[in-house]
Amino acid sequence: MHELLSWPVIKRLYECACADPQFYEHLQKDGEGTLLLAGLDIPCDAALHTLESMKDTTYEEHPYFALYLPRVKDILAETERRLAPDNFAMQDYFSLGLITKKRMCVQNSLLRSHPNVRYFPVIFELSEGCSVGCSFCGLGAEKLSKVFFHTDENAALWKEVLSATRELVGQAAGTGVCYFATEPFDNPDYELFVEDFKRVFGHTPQTTTAVADRDTERFRNFIRSISEEDMYNAAVRISVRTKEQFYDIMRLFSPEELSDIEIIPNNPESVNRYAASGRARDEKNAVYSISCLAGLRVNMAAKKVTYEEPELPCDEFPTGERIYGSMPFTDAGSFRRAVSELSERFLRAGIKNEDVIVLPDGVHVEINGNEAAFFGDGAVLRVTGNRFFTEGVKLLSDKGISLAETGKKLYNSDYVMNMFREKLERIFEAGYLRCLPKELF
């Protein structure tokens, strides 16, 4: 690492190399012009030397990652702390997050290499649709149609909704964000809603924006308003849509201003790929859901709560989300009823007698004697049992079956059924089965 360069500068050099694979070449040909474009005031040989030293190094030796990895570990530890069982008032939401993670990793091996993938029990949206229309939108956001303004009446409802969520789901609900298939800064009052959120949950929620360059003063004021600790915990990320926008952002903000802001280069030239669902779905390559929600999506503009879980993106679920059901709300009372009823009807942290048990997309079963082998994407779970077990598994792998139906078709004994149920629970918890409420069929 060049001793002249600070963390914000090394970070920016790394981001330039990710967002623009030609950056190094341009630097060699026109050092001054390229550094100007990147908003960097450093000697060209220092930039070249740092980028060269990034090649063929281990993570530990890498000049950027050596500084960045301890930070990632801290952020992961903080997320784990917020999602610890004690922070859930409804323990089933804690189990659901773990089971969903296991299932998604069984369905797509790429997710297994991302230890930071977590599923939140609740997220909030402060508008309907999105004005940006990114070509890579993993959630396929519709056009912006409605904004929830911070009027006295709306602010009161928002605070009641946050407090009710905290009470019903638990403090862990505060790990969620206040945007989803929406752009946070489409809401002119986003900052005020974030302040309210902070008063209820005690920290600033994470913000990812694709329009940091739309109103630079607004964005600057926003990041200045965040405490050092909240900022350290990855509070703000900038999603980059095009290479031109990337260089605009580099020009508009100094490396120091963005030293705690994560840049996510989603532009087509970028060496990274984050979204693989919705508008970024690609038939030829592996797909996975970009959704980080297994639970409740609260849209304040539509005054609607929806229960959903992530799925492998496919024709039926192009955005990688399975929507189970929604309920409207008008006040704190109807919001509470919606949260309780949707959770009761759809949340599954175990198998219920009437649930339809199916194999998740991308999982298949092979039966060999008394063994059933469940194959996911590069993952396998082998379970042995008796003849009844393998016959039951055959039935569910065909087109799905409930425990109640299996009992009628195959078994008369409670003892055998209990053994079968116990094995299925284990397979379900490992992510190789899905339990879908009967009302969805």
Ligand code: SF4
């Ligand atoms: S990625 Fe975000 S900003 Fe872009 S269209 Fe989707 S919701 Fe809007």
